[in-house]
Amino acid sequence: MLHALGCLPELEALVLVESASRQGISLDFLRERLPGRRNAAARRILDLVDVGSESLLETLARTHLRRAGFHVEPQVDIRGVGSMDLLVEGCVDVETDGKEHEAPRRRLKDYRRDNTAQSLGFAVARFGYAEIVRRPESMVRQVAALVETRLALGGLPRLEDL
Secondary structure, X not given: OHHHHHHOOHHHHHHHHHHHHHOOOOHHHHXXXXXXXXXXXXXXXXXXXXXXXXXXXXXXXXXXHHHOOOOEEEEEEEOOOEEEEEEEOOOEEEEEEOHHHHOHHHHHHHHHHHHHHHHOOOEXXXXXXXXXXXXXXXXXXXXXXXXXXXXXXXXXXXXXXX
């Protein structure tokens, strides 16, 4: 793990560390083993870790959106909707869909969740592997447009009421 933090590209190392932290590896344990200036880049990767993400796609999408300047909260629980993968600027539900979302039964559940989230005032955007991994700038642009439109409408959802 320590070697990977020093050798892998930043996003790949981040995904690896978040996965390991979900398996019980302590970030403090890793940080203690990365002293000095030569490990500064590895410690910066540890600073990006958010234990709220539940998948590789969530980690990547969250990181790209935060780097674009958005406030992003992972795994926000909304009554009637369930857990949103990423809540951007308090108004856009970004769902990161892996292969499991292709099954017809899962797709119907996703449609119901999306409809409920929209009825509560959230905009909803769904992105798959190819867009998040291969075209993250497109994903960020689409989310930016949704945030801009949603904020212009006003009357944002109040999380404390949900």
